Amino acid sequence: MPMAAQDIEALIVAAIPDARVEIRDLAGDGDHYAARVVSAAFAGMNRVRQHQLVYKALGGRMGGELHALQLETAVPSGDHE
Amino acid sequence: MSNANERIDALVKNNDVVLFMKGSALFPQCGFSSRAVAILDHLGATYETVDVLQDPEIRQGIKEYSDWPTIPQLYVKGEFVGGSDIMMEMFESGELRQLVAA
Numbered sequence: 395m396p397m398a399a400q401d402i403e404a405l406i407v408a409a410i411p412d413a414r415v416e417i418r419d420l421a422g423d424g425d426h427y428a429a430r431v432v433s434a435a436f437a438g439m440n441r442v443r444q445h446q447l448v449y450k451a452l453g454g455r456m457g458g459e460l461h462a463l464q465l466e467t468a469v470p471s472g473d474h475e
Numbered sequence: 476m477s478n479a480n481e482r483i484d485a486l487v488k489n490n491d492v493v494l495f496m497k498g499s500a501l502f503p504q505c506g507f508s509s510r511a512v513a514i515l516d517h518l519g520a521t522y523e524t525v526d527v528l529q530d531p532e533i534r535q536g537i538k539e540y541s542d543w544p545t546i547p548q549l550y551v552k553g554e555f556v557g558g559s560d561i562m563m564e565m566f567e568s569g570e571l572r573q574l575v576a577a
Contacts, residue, residue, distance in 0.1 A: 401486065
């Protein structure tokens with residue numbers, strides 16, 4: 395049950411309005427993605443909470459429709475910027 | 476507390492490092508689980524694994540236990556650490572080595 399990259403991005407931005415979202419299609423099959431989400435909303439959260447916020451935005455699709463989504467989160471001007 | 480919850484709680488509390496995964500450490504059944512095992516092996520960690528594919532009750536229960544939708548899931552000293560992406564990040568930063576060595 396693949397999902398389009400722009401649908402994933404739209405769900406994340408709908409829940410986390412300031413999020414900058416980059417999505418890469420890892421296998422070219424529309425089913426294996428890597429997403430990098432940068433948002434000030436993550437400030438002060440540990441990694442688990444940051445990922446949980448994104449999973450919540452994806453509304454239960456994670457682990458189901460979206461099995462193969464690698465996720466990376468960061469706050470703007472964080473270590474990874 | 477449901478039966479699954481109690482069993483998971485015991486597994487988490489009775490093992491210093493425990494990975495809930497698909498398949499076994501020798502034969503992971505999913506790329507994410509395989510990656511998690513490779514990271515722990517690379518660190519020389521001593522760890523237990525629980526194959527959720529063999530136990531539908533735990534497969535469902537672990538997602539509720541941690542409020543985390545995917546497998547694998549790593550627990551160290553009773554604390555939920557994260558899934559394979561967080562493990563990779565913490566591996567690269569050196570944090571995971573400290574955590575599993577402690």
